[in-house]
Amino acid sequence: MENILSRKTKIIATIGPATMNQNVIADMLKEGVNAFRINFSHSSHEQASQIVNLIRSAEKIANSRVPIIGDLQGPTVRLGDFNDIEVNRESDYVISENEGIIVNEDVFYNLVDVGDTIIIDGGRFWAKVKEKNGRKLKVRFMTEGVIGSRKTIAIQGKEYPLKAPTEKDISDLQFAVKAGIEGVAISFIKNKEDVLKVKEIAESSGGSVFTVSKIETISGVNNIKDIVQVSDYILVARGDLGSHFPLVKIPEIQRHLIEVALDYGKPSIVATQLLDSMTVNPIPTRAEVTDVYTAVTMGADSLMVSGETAVGKHPVDVIKWLNDIAFEAERNQNLRVKGKSLDIYDKFAEGVVMMSELIDAKLVAITTTGKTPMRLARFRPKKEILAACESEFVFKKLQLTYGVMPVLLGSIKNDQQVVQDLKASKFLKAGEKIIVTRSLKQGVTDAIKILEVQ
Numbered sequence: 001m002e003n004i005l006s007r008k009t010k011i012i013a014t015i016g017p018a019t020m021n022q023n024v025i026a027d028m029l030k031e032g033v034n035a036f037r038i039n040f041s042h043s044s045h046e047q048a049s050q051i052v053n054l055i056r057s058a059e060k061i062a063n064s065r066v067p068i069i070g071d072l073q074g075p076t077v078r079l080g081d082f083n084d085i086e087v088n089r090e091s092d093y094v095i096s097e098n099e100g101i102i103v104n105e106d107v108f109y110n111l112v113d114v115g116d117t118i119i120i121d122g123g124r125f126w127a128k129v130k131e132k133n134g135r136k137l138k139v140r141f142m143t144e145g146v147i148g149s150r151k152t153i154a155i156q157g158k159e160y161p162l163k164a165p166t167e168k169d170i171s172d173l174q175f176a177v178k179a180g181i182e183g184v185a186i187s188f189i190k191n192k193e194d195v196l197k198v199k200e201i202a203e204s205s206g207g208s209v210f211t212v213s214k215i216e217t218i219s220g221v222n223n224i225k226d227i228v229q230v231s232d233y234i235l236v237a238r239g240d241l242g243s244h245f246p247l248v249k250i251p252e253i254q255r256h257l258i259e260v261a262l263d264y265g266k267p268s269i270v271a272t273q274l275l276d277s278m279t280v281n282p283i284p285t286r287a288e289v290t291d292v293y294t295a296v297t298m299g300a301d302s303l304m305v306s307g308e309t310a311v312g313k314h315p316v317d318v319i320k321w322l323n324d325i326a327f328e329a330e331r332n333q334n335l336r337v338k339g340k341s342l343d344i345y346d347k348f349a350e351g352v353v354m355m356s357e358l359i360d361a362k363l364v365a366i367t368t369t370g371k372t373p374m375r376l377a378r379f380r381p382k383k384e385i386l387a388a389c390e391s392e393f394v395f396k397k398l399q400l401t402y403g404v405m406p407v408l409l410g411s412i413k414n415d416q417q418v419v420q421d422l423k424a425s426k427f428l429k430a431g432e433k434i435i436v437t438r439s440l441k442q443g444v445t446d447a448i449k450i451l452e453v454q
Helices: 002-006 022-029 045-062 104-109 167-179 192-204 218-222 223-231 238-244 247-263 286-298 315-333 345-357 371-378 392-400 415-424
Strands: 010-014 037-038 069-070 084-089 092-096 117-120 125-134 136-143 145-147 153-156 181-186 211-217 233-237 268-271 302-305 362-366 386-390 404-408 432-436 447-452
Touching: 010 315, 010 392, 022 045, 022 315, 037 045, 037 315, 045 069, 045 167, 069 167, 084 125, 104 136, 104 153, 153 238, 167 181, 167 192, 181 192, 192 223, 211 218, 218 223, 218 247, 223 233, 223 247, 233 238, 233 247, 238 247, 238 268, 247 286, 286 302, 286 315, 315 371, 315 404, 345 362, 345 371, 345 432, 345 447, 362 371, 362 415, 371 386, 371 404, 386 392, 386 415, 392 404, 415 432
Parallel strands: 010 037, 010 302, 037 069, 069 181, 181 211, 211 233, 233 268, 268 302, 362 386, 362 432, 386 404
Antiparallel strands: 084 145, 092 136, 117 125, 117 153, 125 136, 432 447
């Protein structure tokens, strides 16, 4: 239990058929889940409503409050509907509109050529295009297994010329706002305009959502500096990155994206196949443990699992393992963020973190927007940041930021009262040294007090 309470890296779990049970969800919360994801690629609005209700019921059982993230499908191409097909390695199969593996999208046939590598289901299946006859392909598979309907299909090194957000995305986004879903993950982002469009639609729908920009395209990687500045979070979507880049490039791309996020003071999330073998097995592989450990030491704020908890056999064990690996990685982490892209308030926050370590003090960030604790978290203080807020939306938004413990209070106007409320809630103890920081005007970090808890 100690490492759950002191772990700084956050955990996001996807809800699916394997976890459509309030007791299972409650158990995941007790093991340290900080947020849940609903995948709109596979969930209707009716199913999503059911998931939201289950999570809210589970929160009461686990005495917890967490955000829900609605993952928009984005502008992509998926397989059509057909009976499952078992493919064998080095064997040829047909991709067409009406036989074999079904694809109905014009944009796919317009882009694909002989010699291209096709990647299905986020990298589970690879095939080489041997022949093309209009809207019919003969492909030779390099992998084997059973392919089902509605899986993603990509062409390595190429991007579909599709616009975002799609009509489905807009419908799902409007539903998410009405359903009280706090965050939206935006898929297949190519530029900052994609993010701004989603924010505009959310605002016009009358709701507040935080944005998670999924970086999974060539354009997304190339435009990361612009994208990260208009996003609340970025997500390193390694599955689809592997459909656009050679697999050997993915570790360095992951490192680059995390570093850019740190440079601009935005939290990052690493996802895809973190503990993939645990979809079936109760214990992860050594390679998976190393992968998760490495993501934390690179500077990721959060870890997100998908199939492991959506369709896997051991969803609660997945969370236990993520928790233990992250805790161990943090013990050995010696990350010192380089001072890039800093304004005067970022430099102030960096100085506050340095001072807290010099005098061995806890940090208390009083915040109305979440910016102050996020600024502090960027510099990875050794002790947790207590983020005192009075907005439930800000409280939930901060759940995904490294080292931040958000605390929802009735009022944050008086610093001394905030300290006493934190003490009464057992977040602070008498005699502890603390640095209290807040903004004197919205959106900045420009005031501190050094106190001893009475």
